[in-house]
Amino acid sequence: MHPVPIPDPSLTIRDLLACYAEWGVDSALAEEPVNRLSDPDIKPEPAPPVAAGQGADAAEPSRRAPVPAAPALLIPGAPPPEAAIAAARDAARTAPTLDALRDIVEAFDGCALKTTATRLVFGDGNPEAGIMFVGEAPGRDEDIEGVPFIGRSGKLLDNMIAAIGLDRTRAYIANVIPWRPPGNRTPSPHETQICLPFIRRQIELVDPDILVCLGKPSSQAVLDLKDGIMRTRGRWYDYDTGRRTIRAMATFHPAYLLRQPIYKRLVWQDLRTIAKALQQVTAARS
Numbered sequence: 001m002h003p004v005p006i007p008d009p010s011l012t013i014r015d016l017l018a019c020y021a022e023w024g025v026d027s028a029l030a031e032e033p034v035n036r037l038s039d040p041d042i043k044p045e046p047a048p049p050v051a052a053g054q055g056a057d058a059a060e061p062s063r064r065a066p067v068p069a070a071p072a073l074l075i076p077g078a079p080p081p082e083a084a085i086a087a088a089r090d091a092a093r094t095a096p097t098l099d100a101l102r103d104i105v106e107a108f109d110g111c112a113l114k115t116t117a118t119r120l121v122f123g124d125g126n127p128e129a130g131i132m133f134v135g136e137a138p139g140r141d142e143d144i145e146g147v148p149f150i151g152r153s154g155k156l157l158d159n160m161i162a163a164i165g166l167d168r169t170r171a172y173i174a175n176v177i178p179w180r181p182p183g184n185r186t187p188s189p190h191e192t193q194i195c196l197p198f199i200r201r202q203i204e205l206v207d208p209d210i211l212v213c214l215g216k217p218s219s220q221a222v223l224d225l226k227d228g229i230m231r232t233r234g235r236w237y238d239y240d241t242g243r244r245t246i247r248a249m250a251t252f253h254p255a256y257l258l259r260q261p262i263y264k265r266l267v268w269q270d271l272r273t274i275a276k277a278l279q280q281v282t283a284a285r286s
Contacts, residue, residue, distance in 0.1 A: 081190040084110030088194050092201040098127055101201055105178055111194045113187070117179035119146040123202065125172040130278060132208035133157070134199060135253060136217040137177035137187055148173050153254035157214075160254065160267065164275035172206050174199060176221050192221050204241045209281045210274055211239050211246050215253030223248055234270045249274060 087110050095101035102122045108114070121138040124147050133149075141151035149157045161171055176199045177187050187195075199222065203211060213219035216229040223239060225232050232250045239248040251270040252263050 092197040113179035123174040130209040143180035156254040211248040219250035
């Protein structure tokens with residue numbers, strides 16, 4: 001029988017903070033800790049059942065290191081998720097411009113992620129560009145600056161689009177989720193559905209010729225794809241805005257490429273296909 005290990009009393013505050021950082025706890029939301037498990041008003045949603053044959057999907061790449069999804073936070077007095085989704089849909093369709101949409105999202109209180117994020121991360125780049133990139137959600141750097149894709153993955157994205165002759169003055173960049181999930185956790189399905197009307201309206205207003213979804217969560221949410229990114233990347237899909245059909249493609253998220261650089265060659269293939277399509281659009285208009 002092995003003895004029970006005794007915590008080292010010599011551990012310092014620095015050691016504790018390092019432990020928190022390892023767990024992804026990098027933002028203090030209140031002065032005192034709160035035991036959410038003891039709050040009778042918060043009832044976590046049951047985990048969805050895993051259907052037979054879906055075990056391989058767990059190995060599909062995502063934009064970040066595996067962090068479990070959490071149930072959507074419930075705010076006292078906030079509408080239930082279904083009502084919040086309907087409210088987001090109604091509000092989004094009233095936006096005549098990107099600036100108006102940004103103001104609407106800034107004022108929207110139906111998503112609990114807003115209460116834990118530092119600021120709204122709406123979009124960046126040229127809204128008149130012919131190509132739009134959509135990721136999943138902001139990270140720590142984006143949450144601090146309020147600009148999507150500015151951390152390590154953002155620098156890699158800049159390098160990716162530079163390889164086909166683009167930069168942020170010739171592309172538009174956004175995320176499905178405009179607020180950073182605490183600790184970079186995976187957004188819950190309800191959080192994604194609440195935010196989805198906003199990114200859909202954003203796509204409609206930018207009206208790009210080419211839409212690129214970065215990573216599995218973005219492609220599944222925006223393009224309604226069921227398979228993982230390994231099976232869906234590099235193919236053309238139709239995205240219907242209601243006014244016209246946009247050519248869309250899914251590829252790997254830059255954050256995943258930082259962990260698995262072997263897949264950069266596949267992204268290069270996708271980017272070459274995208275660049276060729278943009279050239280065809282330009283030639284057709286000239």
